[in-house]
């Protein structure tokens with residue numbers, strides 16, 4: 106993984122951000138796109154704090170199975186602390202070397218993880234391998250060029266966001282995702298976007314937690330001075346109080362399936 110490290114502290118922050126109304130709504134949209142049925146087996150690659158796995162476990166029920174894997178031992182520990190269903194399990198694991206048998210899942214989901222995997226094509230091949238023929242997958246990814254974030258200092262905003270791009274291996278992955286899925290053997294079944302729009306920078310907004318994450322990451326690099334970074338971060342509260350805050354981005358949702366007759 107390049108850039109961001111999902112350590113204990115980062116895991117706690119991620120857990121908080123993922124409970125904001127924006128990310129809860131995004132999760133509901135992902136679940137809608139997954140179109141799950143009772144009894145299905147589902148693998149969540151890069152399950153993070155495990156909220157998606159928990160919701161999926163409720164839908165597939167006791168005759169189904171949900172496995173969440175993540176490269177971060179801290180995040181898997183958090184998942185296990187809350188784990189409530191016997192048919193839900195977690196394991197530390199890498200997207201490029203999934204420790205699961207061939208053709209063992211009806212569904213593979215991977216939300217905002219592929220961006221962090223340097224060998225993303227290998228990750229897609231692994232998702233393909235573990236899916237049953239006829240099984241389906243949903244990948245969700247962010248293109249960091251799709252962020253519109255108002256600042257009275259657009260040059261400083263551009264500098265900070267450029268520096269932030271290095272937090273992941275593929276900051277513009279969505280634009281090549283359909284091609285990559287087909288290349289990995291999948292049948293491409295379409296794409297959709299889920300928009301996030303914040304007109305307030307409050308505790309329940311996705312962008313407030315994001316701003317803190319960006320500030321902490323960029324502070325460790327030489328690209329932006331400490332004063333500029335502090336001014337960049339401080340501006341959001343003022344804009345929000347003045348009713349002039351604006352943050353918007355899209356999540357790109359890709360759907361694909363494993364053909365029943367695979368010759369590759």
Ligand SMILES: C[S@@+](CC[C@H](N)C(=O)[O-])C[C@H]1O[C@@H](n2cnc3c(N)ncnc32)[C@H](O)[C@@H]1O
Pocket residue numbers: 106111123150151152153154155157174175176177180198199200201215216217218221222
């Ligand atoms: C932005 S979080 C997304 C978490 C979760 N999928 C969600 O959307 O709620 C990215 C996650 O990818 C995990 N990750 C990064 N590289 C990975 C890899 N090579 N294999 C498995 N997980 C990985 C991180 O540990 C982190 O939990």
